[in-house]
Every structure is written in structure tokens, then in C-alpha cells.
Amino acid sequence: MSKLINQLASLRFFFIISVLLLVAFIIGGVIPQGQSPEDYKAMLGSLGTLLVMNLRLDNVFSSAWFMLLLAAGALNMLACTVKQWKVLKHRPGVFLSHLGVFLMFIGGAVGGLFATHGILPLETGAPRSDFFLRTGGMAEMPFQVLLKEFNIRYWDDEKHVIHVLKTAGAPGMEQEGVVESVEVKPGQDVQFKSGAPALAVLNFYPNFSIGENGPVSLSDARVNPALTVKQAGVKAAKMSYLFAAHPDFHGMADTGGYRFVYEYRPGQIKQFESRIAVLEDGREKLEKVINVNTPLTYRGYRFYQSGYDENNLNASTLQVAKDPSVIVIYAGFLILMAGLTWAFWKEMAAK
């Protein structure tokens, strides 16, 4: 037995495993992972694709040979830990560091076997308890999750800018050009210094369309931002539209050689937030606002803000994780750092 432990704990074994792991990491780090055979063909040619697909180099880190390598690494760490146990008194730091790495191997294996990760697409008002597994298929939770509200927060507000262009042919203008740009606010009039007629900016439509009773916005999503405007101070002035997505559309007459172009400047996104609740037997148990760095944890499941649909701001996508290995991995982290600190401190102080 002790001969076997000596073999497994030998430096030769450690160096061999390390070199093999390094090679595996480099392969996985250089060849893009999880692509389709067509993509590999375009990148590497037929022979390369054959090699990649047969050796599972497209998913190195979940391939059987890589798992085998990790298992060998775990054995090596276990043997080293056991061996260091005998000299624990003299080298506690070295013992702990190896134990820490061994625990990470174990945590990795526990995670690989028992962790579930998936995607939970939600719409406001429609609770659900099933989610899409990353590995394919669906999984059921013993409770329901309800999206109450989804919000996008901005660092700065969105801006509406009207550029005034003087049309070609006007004095001093060989071709059409911008003479002035002014930030406007819906509901307020705007005056121009360049001599262009003043405008009354009436309404903002994030997703403009024409409904039965005139202009409407189909949603709050900024899909087709438009402003309704008319000449200020002119009673008979007709309402006209300015579209950010169609700057060449110009429905305004009598502007005295000026043309208006609307630019919509979206605010810079600060945070995506979902207000979600957990329901059990139809009763609300918990409510929380989650964002990208603040998940919700409930009965071992964790919910993370992950995505949204810009065309439907009543929807939000959450990532679901249930991973019993986290505790083992974190213990490994702590023990490794304690061990390294101890070992290095001793070594630095010795000289």
C-alpha cells in the first residue's frame, strides 16, 4: 500500500500529470470550444475537423479523457496529502496546500455529477416551476418563480437631439450640411439660432406605429423612436413626424430651406433588474429584486439575472444554478490559501 502511495505521490507522476494537464489546457485554450463541425471545417479543414471531432477536442473540458486526467491529478494530490500527513508537524503548510487542491478536484467531480444549470425565461404575471437545462431537456423545481417587473436602469437619461440641416443651394451651402444641433424635450418648444423655424416638440414614441386613432407606440422598447413636432406659433401648422431610424423621411413643408433630423441617443445601461417572487402552493414566500451581481437563493437554487428581450420589456431571462459542490470548492480555496500562506511565510522567514 505504502509503495503504491509513494508511486502516486512521486514527483515524476506529478510532473507527468502536470505536463499532460498543461497540454490539455492549452488545446482547450487554443481551439475554440463548443463550435459546430461546419465551423471547425472552415477553421481547420477536413482533416483537422476529423481529428477535433474524434478526440473530442471540441469539448475538451467535458471529454472522457480529460476527466480521466483530472482523476489522475486528484489521485496524485490525495497521495501527496497522505504522504505529507506523516511530516505534518514539520510542513503543515505544504500538507494544507495539497489538501486544498485535492478538495477542488473532489468539488469538481461533485459538481460534474450533481450540479444543475439552466435557463428560466419568465414573463410578468406568469409563474413557472420548470426550466431549460443547459445539457438539454427540462427540470422541475419544488416551487414557482414569478416575474413581477423587469427594469433597465440607466447611468444617464436617454437624449433626443434635433439636427438642423441647411439644404443644398442655400447661400453659402454647396451641399446639405448640419448647421445646428439642439437637445429637445417632448412637451417643450425649441428655438434655433440658425434661423430655422421654432418647433413645438409634442410627443415621443419609443416604438412608433400608426394606430386607428393616429400615432401609437407598440411597446416601451426603443425599436422605432419617433417624435411628433409642428412649427411653433403657427396655428394652422400641421403635425409632422421625425424618425430616428429614418433620417431621410421628412414630412415638413415651409421650413425655409431647413431640414430637421432627429437623433435618439439611448442612455448608458447601468443595471438590468428583475423583481421576482417565489411561490409555494400559490402563496408568496419571498420577493427580491435581483440584478447581474445580486442573485436570489432559495432552497439550494440560485437565480441570476441573465438576459432580456429588447422587444418585450415584460420578459426577463434568469439563469438557474443548483450546485452542491460550491461548499467543497470554497473549503478547498480556504485550505489552499491557508496552506500557501503558511508554507511561503515559513520559507521567506527562514532566509
Add this chain to the structure above:
Amino acid sequence: MMQIALKLSFVFYGMAVGLTLVGFLLNKKWKFLYSGHSLLAGWAASTAYIISRWYLGGRAPMSNQYESMIFLIWAFVAAFLVFRKFSVRDMEWLSPWTGMVALLALGSASFLESDITPLVPALQSNWLLIHVSTVMTGYGALLLSFLGGAVLLFTDKGQTEKRQGLESITYRSCLVGFWLLSMGIITGAVWANSAWGSYWSWDPKETWSLITWLYYAVAIHLRRTRGWREDKFAHLMIWGFVLVMFTYFGVNYLMSGLHSYGRGR
């Protein structure tokens, strides 16, 4: 204020190199002493620059390649100054080389996008400061072990005492760097778990930091158990730092992944 601090750090790091050259030409004893003082002044200016960027941006300046590089240079010079405090004789004549490396790195950083921009949602976490600062300080220490190793290789075999000093610095900064690198990877994993629900995703940056970590682990084992010292260890440290640079820069520009903010806009 911010721009003045940056310019001052350029000037002082330049002086750290220039003063040594002048000292050599005039055969003065102070040649390394003043070089060390200039480094300290340059480092203080860099500190002021980082603090004012922090103040102006209202957040830790560590969100892109430029900011992390400024911090890396700061940490590298800091690591040098700390080691120098403990053994002036062994370290003093590394001063101009440290100044040179800092100057070149600052110069290269100036080509990067340096605007202060608001943080994207994924980076709004206290882990940003903890993770980036540990990794960058680790890189700073490993850069020092690279520098020590490189100078060691060019030091005459007859200068035993000098070589021993350099050997010790190279190894010690490797240990400090490895400790910080471990800490950096761990804080990254904890952050990833709290932001995305998985502590390890085999993203290219993660994979390459693991490669670097394993490489240094092997290097430390080789030295402790197989007696790879002096030139052999110096070579290990030089190649190790090539890996660090690839993990830091190469991955950002050649591969896309969860760390793509590093690339700047």
C-alpha cells in the same frame, strides 16, 4: 491634477534610468541611490494618478486594459520598493531596470483607450477591486521575478554574492506572485459564482490563468525538490512571464470570452 500626476510618473521613472546613466558616466557613488529615490517619487505620482482617477470616476479604476495596466505597473514598482527596503544592497542596482520597465509599460499603456467610462452591469461589484487588484499585484511580483531572472542570466558567474542576492529576489517574488495569482483566481471564481452561478466556465482567460498557475506550481516544485536554482530557475521565470503576458494581453485580443471588457471599447 490627474494628467500632471501621470506626466510626473513618466518623468520620475525616466529619471530613475537617466540618473544611473549619468552616475555611471561621472563614476559617482550615488548612481543607484538617486535612481531608487526617483522610483519612489514616480511611484508616489502613480499613486496620486490612480487615486484621482478613482475619485473622478467614483469607482475603482480597474475596469479595462488601460486601468489594469496602470495598476500593474504601480504594483510592480511597489513590489520592487518593498523588496528594496529589506535588502538595499541586493536590490539597488535593479532600480534603473525597474525604471526602464515601468517607463516602457507606461508608454505602451498610453496607446490604449484611457477614457473614464461608466461600468457595465457585470462589473458593478466590490469583487472587481478585489479580483483585479490581486491578479495585477501578482503579475507585478511575477514581473519582478522575470526581471531578477533576466538580470541574473547576464551577471558574471564570478560575482557570487550578487548572484545569490538576485537568486533570492527572483525566488521570493515568484512565491509572492504565485500566492497572489492563486488568490486572484480564487476571488475570480467566487465572483463568477456570485454573478453567474458557476465558479468555473473554462473561459479562455480562466483556462490560461490556470495554465500559468500550474506552470508556476511546477516551477516551484522543480526548485524545491529537484534543485533547479540560479540559471535554470531564471529561465523558468522568464518563460513563466511570457505565459503571464499571453494570459494578460494575448487572450484579450485573440480570444473572446467572459473577460472581453479587458479589451477596451
